[in-house]
Amino acid sequence: MFLIEWGFWQMARESEKARKAYEAEMTPAERRSTQDYYEGDLEEEIHFQQVSENPHTRGPVFSFNETFLEMRCGGSEEKRGLITLITLGVFPGIIFGIVIAVGSIWLDITKPGPISFLGVTLTIVLGLVSGAALYFYSKYGIKISRFEMLTSRHLLIRFNRLTQQVHLHRPKYCGGIVTFPWKTTGSTVLYPEDDSLSVGMRLGLIWHPSRTGLPHMEMALLGKQGQGGSELRDEWEFIRRYMEEGPHAVPRPRLSTQLPSPIQAFSAQFEGLGRFFRKSSWLFKLAMLMVWPAFVIIGTAHWVSLLLCWRPRWPKVIREAGLPGKPVPSPTTLSDYPPEIQERLLANADRWQLKPGKRPEKKPRKPRTPRAPKSST
Known part of the structure; x- marks a missing residue:
């Protein structure tokens, strides 16, 4: 991995652009470090x-x-194995959804019969969701899958x-x-x-x-x-x-x-x-x-x-x-x-970039003097 x-x-x-966005989120202490x-x-x-x-x-x-x-x-x-596990679970699901959607459309074309509004709607939704998932996976997900x-x-x-x-x-x-x-x-x-x-x-x-x-x-x-x-x-x-x-x-x-x-x-x-x-x-x-x-x-x-x-x-x-x-x-x-x-x-x-010379030694902190107790009046 x-x-x-x-x-x-x-x-x-x-x-x-990415660097400025990253540095904008850093605290002053993180920038100094x-x-x-x-x-x-x-x-x-x-x-x-x-x-x-x-x-x-x-x-x-x-x-x-x-x-x-x-x-x-x-x-x-x-x-290593976590990305493979996710990939082997997600990618076959995407392909299965596309196959089901395309198969349903092919059956409607080659074997016309009574058309169900619910069936058509589900086929369109399944095709759109599977197609969108395949697009995003091919654009972004495959890069992550190739880590392992x-x-x-x-x-x-x-x-x-x-x-x-x-x-x-x-x-x-x-x-x-x-x-x-x-x-x-x-x-x-x-x-x-x-x-x-x-x-x-x-x-x-x-x-x-x-x-x-x-x-x-x-x-x-x-x-x-x-x-x-x-x-x-x-x-x-x-x-x-x-x-x-x-x-x-x-x-x-x-x-x-x-x-x-x-x-x-x-x-x-x-x-x-x-x-x-x-x-x-x-x-x-x-x-x-x-x-x-x-x-x-x-x-x-x-x-x-x-x-x-x-x-x-x-x-x-x-x-x-x-x-x-x-x-x-x-x-x-x-x-x-x-x-x-x-x-x-x-x-x-x-x-x-390096700062020149050696790191200066830290000055020891002065011990705090205890505060005098407040007098009650």
């Missing part, structure tokens, strides 16, 4: 020092060798150790395939004090415009949901050591298949819940057992969505990157996008 990546890409190429990012903050987030003594990845990992490490991306994999149907089966990220590059594989409506130098990669899970904010989150990687030369921010959410910041730091350390030192510096991960596996479909619903489930009360565990049919239905829809998608394929230059005599892929630049997309990206470039 690529909804988060699509939304982030839409924000990066937002029209002037969007512009409160310093160069020093970015320097702290982009470093390649050791952050964990236990490099480990929870996957899914699709490839691991001397040349590259390939993993799954995607910000809401555990919710008739598209790439997964978002992928490939770390090429020999070329020292990172490649993202996404559909065009989520930003397309891009290439960045490894040393421009920032991580969101470097510090233990952020652990409380990382429960249920994925490892996030960022590429800031000040490092890539692009006018917009790029982001990737890797692997499974974490049950704490330490898990995510272990995963980042696994990637860092692989890229900095090589595959011998990390434990060999268990490889997953890119085929539409039902195990992946059903297990995705329980990502990040293991520790929480073990520590939860018996009442919560009983409630989870009572709603197991919902997990079965969503898991089945998740699997169907995987079956209705195709395995993503890298361009030839990326597949051959690192092989002897083969060219090194060029990092993504603004000129790689169509002219109309370039214009939109440049129009929103100010979103990512």
Whole structure:
């Protein structure tokens, strides 16, 4: 399910009208927070020092060798199947309504007989409603359905150790395939004090415009949901050591298949819940057992969505990157996008501007002096 990546890409190429409408709804505090990012903050987030003594990845990992490490991306994999479930319920209903309306009209033409006013009215209403539903679905709904149907089966990220590059594989409506130098990669899970904010989150990687030369921010959410910041730091350390030192510096991960596996479909619903489930009360565990049919239905829809998608394929230059005599892929630049997309990206470039220097330290608040009690007269 690529909804988060699509939304982030839409924000990066937002029209002037949509942006003004969005900013008009922001509070003054929200406006200040969007512009409160310093160069020093970015320097702290982009470093390649050791952050964990236990490099480990929870996957899914699709490839691991001397040349590259390939993993799954995607910000809401555990919710995949909901859109498929709705689509498989709505679209057949629309088609059924159109078939019934057209069939009734055809029978009235080919086999004339007594005409019922009620029958004609119902046929017209059914045809109009089904036709309108088909129109709106073809114009708006099919875009939503393609977040998890008739598209790439997964978002992928490939770390090429020999070329020292990172490649993202996404559909065009989520930003397309891009290439960045490894040393421009920032991580969101470097510090233990952020652990409380990382429960249920994925490892996030960022590429800031000040490092890539692009006018917009790029982001990737890797692997499974974490049950704490330490898990995510272990995963980042696994990637860092692989890229900095090589595959011998990390434990060999268990490889997953890119085929539409039902195990992946059903297990995705329980990502990040293991520790929480073990520590939860018996009442919560009983409630989870009572709603197991919902997990079965969503898991089945998740699997169907995987079956209705195709395995993503890298361009030839990326597949051959690192092989002897083969060219090194060029990092993504603004000129790689169509002219109309370039214009939109440049129009929103100010979103990512940094304030110079380091963030000023907050001044400690002065303790309030207690008020004198009012004298009663």
